Amino acid sequence: MSKTVNEKINIAKNIAKSHYLNQATSTALVLRDQLQITGLLPPAVETFDLQKKRALIQLRAKSTELEKYIFLAWLRNTNVRLFYRLLIEDLEEITPLIYTPTVGTACQEYSHIYPFLAPPGVHDGLFLSLNDLPNLKNIIKNYNPYPFDESLTPQIAVITDGSRILGLGDLGVNGMGIPVGKLQLYVAGAGIDPRRTLPITLDLGTNNEHNLKDQFYLGLRRKRGSDKEFFSFLDAVVKTLREVYPELLIQFEDFSSEHAFELLKKYRDNTFCFNDDIQGTGAVILSGFINAVRLTAKDIPPKEHRILFFGAGSAAVGVAKQLLEFFQIEHGMTEADAKKLLWLVDTKGLVTFDRGDKLADHKVYFARKDNEGQQFKSLTEVIDYVRPTALIGFSSQGGIFTEEILKKLARLNKNPIIFPLSNPKNNAECTFEQAMKATNNQVIFASGTMFPTYTEPETGRVRYPGQGNNMYIFPGLGLGALLAKPRIITDKQIYKSASALAYSLTDEEISLDMLYPKLTRIRRVSAEVASAVIVQIVEEGLARDEEVIALVKNDLEVLKANKGPQWEGLVRFVEENMWDYGREKYFDSKI
Ligand SMILES: NC(=O)C1=CN([C@@H]2O[C@H](COP(=O)(O)OP(=O)(O)OC[C@H]3O[C@@H](n4cnc5c(N)ncnc54)[C@H](O)[C@@H]3O)[C@@H](O)[C@H]2O)C=CC1
Ligand SMILES: CC(=O)C(=O)O
Ligand SMILES: [Mg+2]
Numbered sequence: 001m002s003k004t005v006n007e008k009i010n011i012a013k014n015i016a017k018s019h020y021l022n023q024a025t026s027t028a029l030v031l032r033d034q035l036q037i038t039g040l041l042p043p044a045v046e047t048f049d050l051q052k053k054r055a056l057i058q059l060r061a062k063s064t065e066l067e068k069y070i071f072l073a074w075l076r077n078t079n080v081r082l083f084y085r086l087l088i089e090d091l092e093e094i095t096p097l098i099y100t101p102t103v104g105t106a107c108q109e110y111s112h113i114y115p116f117l118a119p120p121g122v123h124d125g126l127f128l129s130l131n132d133l134p135n136l137k138n139i140i141k142n143y144n145p146y147p148f149d150e151s152l153t154p155q156i157a158v159i160t161d162g163s164r165i166l167g168l169g170d171l172g173v174n175g176m177g178i179p180v181g182k183l184q185l186y187v188a189g190a191g192i193d194p195r196r197t198l199p200i201t202l203d204l205g206t207n208n209e210h211n212l213k214d215q216f217y218l219g220l221r222r223k224r225g226s227d228k229e230f231f232s233f234l235d236a237v238v239k240t241l242r243e244v245y246p247e248l249l250i251q252f253e254d255f256s257s258e259h260a261f262e263l264l265k266k267y268r269d270n271t272f273c274f275n276d277d278i279q280g281t282g283a284v285i286l287s288g289f290i291n292a293v294r295l296t297a298k299d300i301p302p303k304e305h306r307i308l309f310f311g312a313g314s315a316a317v318g319v320a321k322q323l324l325e326f327f328q329i330e331h332g333m334t335e336a337d338a339k340k341l342l343w344l345v346d347t348k349g350l351v352t353f354d355r356g357d358k359l360a361d362h363k364v365y366f367a368r369k370d371n372e373g374q375q376f377k378s379l380t381e382v383i384d385y386v387r388p389t390a391l392i393g394f395s396s397q398g399g400i401f402t403e404e405i406l407k408k409l410a411r412l413n414k415n416p417i418i419f420p421l422s423n424p425k426n427n428a429e430c431t432f433e434q435a436m437k438a439t440n441n442q443v444i445f446a447s448g449t450m451f452p453t454y455t456e457p458e459t460g461r462v463r464y465p466g467q468g469n470n471m472y473i474f475p476g477l478g479l480g481a482l483l484a485k486p487r488i489i490t491d492k493q494i495y496k497s498a499s500a501l502a503y504s505l506t507d508e509e510i511s512l513d514m515l516y517p518k519l520t521r522i523r524r525v526s527a528e529v530a531s532a533v534i535v536q537i538v539e540e541g542l543a544r545d546e547e548v549i550a551l552v553k554n555d556l557e558v559l560k561a562n563k564g565p566q567w568e569g570l571v572r573f574v575e576e577n578m579w580d581y582g583r584e585k586y587f588d589s590k591i
Helices: 005-017 029-035 048-061 065-078 080-089 091-098 102-108 130-142 172-190 209-213 227-244 257-267 276-296 314-329 335-339 379-386 403-412 432-438 474-484 491-502 507-511 519-539 546-560 568-576
Strands: 126-129 156-160 197-203 249-252 273-275 307-310 342-346 390-393 417-420 444-447
Touching: 048 065, 048 080, 065 080, 065 091, 065 102, 080 091, 080 172, 091 102, 091 172, 091 519, 102 172, 126 130, 130 227, 156 172, 172 197, 172 474, 172 519, 197 227, 227 257, 249 257, 249 276, 249 474, 257 273, 257 276, 257 314, 273 276, 276 314, 276 390, 276 417, 276 444, 276 474, 276 491, 307 314, 307 379, 314 335, 314 342, 314 491, 342 379, 379 403, 403 432, 432 444, 474 491, 474 519, 474 568, 491 519, 519 546, 519 568, 546 568
Parallel strands: 126 197, 156 197, 156 249, 249 273, 307 342, 307 390, 390 417, 417 444
Antiparallel strands: none
């Protein structure tokens, strides 16, 4: 549709002001005249390619990862499309700089690197503190980073209260890097429009003494209050967000485990939301586990796996619940029998019913009753008792899977499954190299933060570590949900996201014994995950988008008639709905 003169003039004015529309040195000379910015840019008119090349050279010249993080934040907040072009085209290089591990350092240093992340008038996210309670609605509306198009209301909010940022503990408002980073991966990984993302950090105080004493700390200088205060603030925030943006999908992120489970219980059946650490992580690790089961199937029948979780917080319990579903759905086990394959360990040792302490609610369901009065404290003791086929680390205790532990696993299993999943990298329970060396290269491995490949010295064969990180799930899950528009996210939708991810491996990836697809394929993988989620939403009768419902029905008919690959029409539709940095028509500079 051609634009009216007034629309064109408005766009022109906005290009001059907007970090989204900004073309910097690629602005054509005629456009510079129209915008009255001639002379304000150097004379050369550059291509987008050349701009990208310069940005990459500048990025690579920075000497620390934190400097790279700051450079990328600045780029994102001054030239959105150039930033996303870099991220999407150089995903493997840039993801670790905006996400784990570097985002961990950036969060720890947030109050020190602020405000050098964005120019005046551009805001990385929304802070809501307890003091804002009387005025939440207006404050939520204040966050409008792209004021030029009112149809661009937020679609997804990632919310944290900073109380358990990665494995780094309570960082208070310094946790803002996490919602910001997750939403960048929504854009890169699933083509969510960056203008429709809403990072939120809640400030209910912090129990981090270091922060409270730090003169630069940017949050409220008070300790966290009672659960009552927490839940009533959360109620007010969720309620107001839904009033202002009724279709908003809310992702809860990095809340302390006790609150995370309670929040999910409270909102899952009445709010369009999910918890990434419980459900997203559950799905991504189930997916890796499905492929690990396939790789070990010759030696271990699936039902004979014994899975030991080192750590018993939101992530471990979320994964345990998904595995429980898997053994029931795929292997016909009863709930009681499936539960017997899972053991949890926390700071006090093996989680048993009769251990003598009051177990947190989320541990009770998995507490063992078959220990015959025996208790097992150290990891070594637990391993000797359980004889696990899989050891899964969610403890944030870097290096705790020692050579001795790894060798023990190797003695027990031909191919031990070892997943040190804590973040960031320093908190990983072991490295890929350590696991390879201690198991004579037999390990089946995934970590939360990516490790380098390992070349077997004897054979020269290159081995690929898996990255078991919820970043493979939440972008596709979120996109699928936004397209089909259910009012709630159900367990079945989460389960389908996991199986879609597991079966998204290409023949090449399977031949390389990979557990997860290559990161560079994330958009295609997210489209497959989103499609599986959409089909499930339609099957549950929860979809509210007519076009999506019709597409699923059509694909089903094609499938029944055996005329083509499953969900091809749907996957194409999903891909066509992804935002891309080059799609906007007004960038051809002919206004
Ligand atoms: N790879 C991924 O996609 C994800 C990774 N994570 C990571 O998982 C870790 C845990 O997250 P949450 O479960 O939410 O945290 P959490 O703090 O609730 O859980 C940690 C658990 O480890 C146990 N633990 C701590 N030290 C221990 C020790 N020395 N011995 C035995 N047990 C010990 C604690 O008792 C607790 O049960 C974090 O590092 C987080 O970054 C979390 C979500 C997703
Ligand atoms: C990956 C993630 O969500 C975490 O470590 O908390
Ligand atoms: Mg998290």
